[in-house]
Amino acid sequence: MEHKGSRYLVFCRGLSSLVCAACSVIICVLGLVSVYVVYDGLLANREPAELDELRAQLGEESSFSWAAGMVAWIRIDGTHIDYPVMQARDNKWYLTRDYLGRDAVSGSVFLDYRNSADFGDGLSIIYGHRMNGDLMFSDIAKFADSGFFLSHRSGRLITPVYDVALTAVEHRVLLAEDDVYRNLSKENLGLGDGRYLLLSTCNRSGRMKRDVLVMKIEQ
8 A cells, every 4th residue: 555655646746747738838838928929019009210310301302212112291280290101012011011011010101002102192191000109000090179179280292293282171080991991982982072091990899990091281
């Protein structure tokens, strides 16, 4: 009986060691995951370091260089929206890449690939992530407040060819499957003559909704 008891005791000790080892591995894995999530979050809320330099150079034609894929620069006065507008062969590329094509959780502000790069269409859609820290297109949601809207209506669209004024027309919340995203038609929004921009970003109330700001391109 003593012999069997000793074997049982050894077995229990071995099992206990295995359980402890397994728990240690799980704790380590959870720790690594937590570190990655925090690191990923920090990256998501950080702009490319070169953007501030580009912003400073934008008014100096001699020093500003248009990067490959960059079709314009958009600014909305009094907001944090002050970014290059990119365009690719699809609407996926710049979701996770910065303006230099490097991997970036925050992606880039980009023009719908179906739109003309010279913004000659009646409605041009520009997309941008809604990030924390007032980055990218997070300020679009603020236009839902009438006071903010009325005091932040002006902006500029700068392209390699021309520089034009923008005027905010309205803020809306659209469904992600709205017809306007399929046919790029300003008639879907009841807009009149002229050319318009639709700045689109995610709405915090749900994945299927979009905060949008309609801006008119002044002639």
